[in-house]
Amino acid sequence: MDRxxxxxxxxxxxxxxxxxxxxxxxxxxxxxxxxxxxxWTVQNYMDFFQKDIYxxxxxxxxxxxxYVTVISLLISYPMAYVMVSIIQGxxxxxxxxxxxxxxxxxxxxxxxWQNLLRDGGLLEIGLRKLHLIGSGPLGLxxxxxxxxxxMVHIFFPYMVITIYMSLEKVxxxxxxxxxxxKAGPLTTFRRIVLPLSKPGIISGCILVFVPxxxxxxxxxxxxxxxxxxxxxxxxxxxxxxxxxxxxxxVSFILLAIILLSMAVLSRFAKEEA
Amino acid sequence: MAYLEINRLTKSFHGNRVLDRIDISLEKGxxxxxxxxxxxxxxxxxxxxxxxxxQDEGTISIGGQSIDSLPPYKRNIGMVFQSYxxxxxxxxxxxxAYGLEQQRLSRGDIRKEVAxxxxxxxxxxxxxxxxxxxxxxxxxxxxxxxxxxTKPSLLLLDESLSALDKNLRSAMQIELRMIQKExxxxxxxxxxxxxxxxxxxxxxxxxxxxxxxxxxxxxxxYERPANTFVAGFVGQSNFLKGALEEVGExxxxxxxxxxxxxxxxFTATGSAYPQGTETILSVRPEKxxxxxxxxxxxxxxxxxxxxxxVGSTFTYLVEALGQELKVQRQNDSNDHSFxxxxxxxxxxxxxxxxxxxx
Numbered sequence: 001m002d003r004x005x006x007x008x009x010x011x012x013x014x015x016x017x018x019x020x021x022x023x024x025x026x027x028x029x030x031x032x033x034x035x036x037x038x039x040w041t042v043q044n045y046m047d048f049f050q051k052d053i054y055x056x057x058x059x060x061x062x063x064x065x066x067y068v069t070v071i072s073l074l075i076s077y078p079m080a081y082v083m084v085s086i087i088q089g090x091x092x093x094x095x096x097x098x099x100x101x102x103x104x105x106x107x108x109x110x111x112x113w114q115n116l117l118r119d120g121g122l123l124e125i126g127l128r129k130l131h132l133i134g135s136g137p138l139g140l141x142x143x144x145x146x147x148x149x150x151m152v153h154i155f156f157p158y159m160v161i162t163i164y165m166s167l168e169k170v171x172x173x174x175x176x177x178x179x180x181x182k183a184g185p186l187t188t189f190r191r192i193v194l195p196l197s198k199p200g201i202i203s204g205c206i207l208v209f210v211p212x213x214x215x216x217x218x219x220x221x222x223x224x225x226x227x228x229x230x231x232x233x234x235x236x237x238x239x240x241x242x243x244x245x246x247x248x249x250v251s252f253i254l255l256a257i258i259l260l261s262m263a264v265l266s267r268f269a270k271e272e273a
Numbered sequence: 274m275a276y277l278e279i280n281r282l283t284k285s286f287h288g289n290r291v292l293d294r295i296d297i298s299l300e301k302g303x304x305x306x307x308x309x310x311x312x313x314x315x316x317x318x319x320x321x322x323x324x325x326x327x328q329d330e331g332t333i334s335i336g337g338q339s340i341d342s343l344p345p346y347k348r349n350i351g352m353v354f355q356s357y358x359x360x361x362x363x364x365x366x367x368x369x370a371y372g373l374e375q376q377r378l379s380r381g382d383i384r385k386e387v388a389x390x391x392x393x394x395x396x397x398x399x400x401x402x403x404x405x406x407x408x409x410x411x412x413x414x415x416x417x418x419x420x421x422x423t424k425p426s427l428l429l430l431d432e433s434l435s436a437l438d439k440n441l442r443s444a445m446q447i448e449l450r451m452i453q454k455e456x457x458x459x460x461x462x463x464x465x466x467x468x469x470x471x472x473x474x475x476x477x478x479x480x481x482x483x484x485x486x487x488x489x490x491x492x493x494x495y496e497r498p499a500n501t502f503v504a505g506f507v508g509q510s511n512f513l514k515g516a517l518e519e520v521g522e523x524x525x526x527x528x529x530x531x532x533x534x535x536x537x538x539f540t541a542t543g544s545a546y547p548q549g550t551e552t553i554l555s556v557r558p559e560k561x562x563x564x565x566x567x568x569x570x571x572x573x574x575x576x577x578x579x580x581x582x583v584g585s586t587f588t589y590l591v592e593a594l595g596q597e598l599k600v601q602r603q604n605d606s607n608d609h610s611f612x613x614x615x616x617x618x619x620x621x622x623x624x625x626x627x628x629x630x631x
Contacts, residue, residue: 195362
């Protein structure tokens with residue numbers, strides 16, 4: 001065997017110690033009846049599927065992630081398109097502007113949104129100054145809408161960057177070739193640019209949808225009573241209720257949903273490649 | 274009015290004039306090459322015809338119709354790109370059908386036209402392949418079929434053969450020219466390869482720094498270059514710069530810049546070249562005869578400095594009167610018995626030299 005393979009050993013060691021082993025410990029917990037003891041059982045999983053509330057929360061989480069993904073896509077595609085095709089200089093500055101918020105804690109960003117969205121907050125003041133709303137409170141805080149707004153803000157940069165990269169790879173000569181073959185700008189976009197940027201759209205969707213499924217900070221801070229999602233259920237089980245066994249079971253159900261959605265999206269990408 | 278009329282086409286980028294009053298008029302069915310070094314404006318000219326660039330001044334019309342205000346997709350111009358620009362996510366058949374679909378033809382007609390076009394470029398049976406499954410030559414053919422299938426009024430070829438290896442390239446040159454003649458489409462071909470331009474064209478426009486230096490048939494451009502640039506870019510040339518003195522019957526004395534002089538053959542009337550006219554005499558390497566007989570009326574004596582053997586020809590580098598001249602001889606005679614360091618006489622006929630002003 002090639003001796004170079006040993007170069008991988010530090011990474012493999014890290015992965016084994018801090019990812020695979022803990023994962024198996026969690027699997028082990030999820031089949032125990034009580035804490036680190038008790039007997040073997042599948043009751044934790046049964047609980048999840050037998051209680052209506054968890055299925056509803058799952059559906060709600062999936063729906064919310066779906067909205068976040070679609071809104072991110074609608075914002076990101078035009079932005080990436082403009083960055084690639086129109087703006088000559090300053091592309092790097094724009095990319096930096098998109099990336100810089102990454103370096104801010106998710107928690108800080110969630111609290112910033114709270115200041116913007118709350119009744120009497122900046123958004124309300126601004127809208128009132130523009131006479132776009134009446135004198136009543138904004139009523140945006142502690143709703144699913146507030147959660148979705150903040151999540152879009154946090155996740156859409158992944159989408160911009162992946163779409164930007166795939167659009168940048170589209171050869172300008174292909175666009176010109178399409179036009180020389182009598183296709184107008186719209187047809188050229190629909191039949192050449194869009195299909196060729198599909199890999200970027202798919203990976204962008206995966207990068208937004210998957211973390212959205214497990215999110216718990218934003219729902220907690222901005223969602224109020226509306227903010228219960230699978231992510232917060234898991235967090236509660238581990239940190240509030242100390243129901244590690246049930247929490248672990250829910251985690252693996254979430255993991256299954258994530259793997260399933262990735263499989264579906266990847267199949268989408270392969271279809272025409 | 275000619276079929277394609279380009280009038281005083283001018284363009285500047287950031288204050289740099291890249292095209293300066295380009296005039297071209299082409300009859301229908303003509304194959305024109307825009308030939309020149311990179312940055313001479315040949316590609317810009319073609320992109321303006323295609324509608325991908327807009328001119329600052331000047332007009333372009335095809336068949337008497339101005340196309341200046343039309344976007345590329347309304348110009349009815351077929352183009353083969355340097356990189357071929359085949360749509361990678363579409364099959365060969367889909368690529369070729371693309372332009373026809375924009376014309377809203379019926380499915381049956383599209384299938385028939387695609388089949389015909391692929392037959393023309395000898396790619397029947399490759400319909401379902403993707404571009405990346407094809408060789409360079411095959412991609413080239415698909416690009417050509419795709420550009421021609423919509424029956425455009427003009428075909429543009431952007432250095433389209435330069436990516437192919439030498440043998441395939443000359444095969445494609447012949448094929449391209451045959452197809453072009455068969456369907457009689459007016460064609461503009463952009464190239465920096467003078468040999469390719471000579472092989473393919475009815476007409477060559479030699480460009481430099483945004484201007485057309487000379488436009489004419491390959492024969493005219495080669496045999497009667499307008500200036501030293503054309504003479505040096507299209508084929509090779511020897512230049513002798515000097516002043517004409519003692520213009521007489523059949524010959525004239527050319528006094529070179531370094532003070533040396535020689536008699537050159539001369540048939541023009543003396544009135545066109547008064548005593549002392551500054552001129553650059555241009556003569557092609559293959560037009561110079563080498564002899565050991567030094568008693569000729571015109572020509573010059575020189576010493577062979579170096580001999581290059583390339584199979585079909587010999588190239589001699591000869592030093593004569595303080596100048597270096599290239600002489601090329603076919604490998605068919607006893608000429609190659611010349612040795613390095615040997616003294617020889619160089620001579621040529623009046624009809625093989627060109628007197629240039631610059």
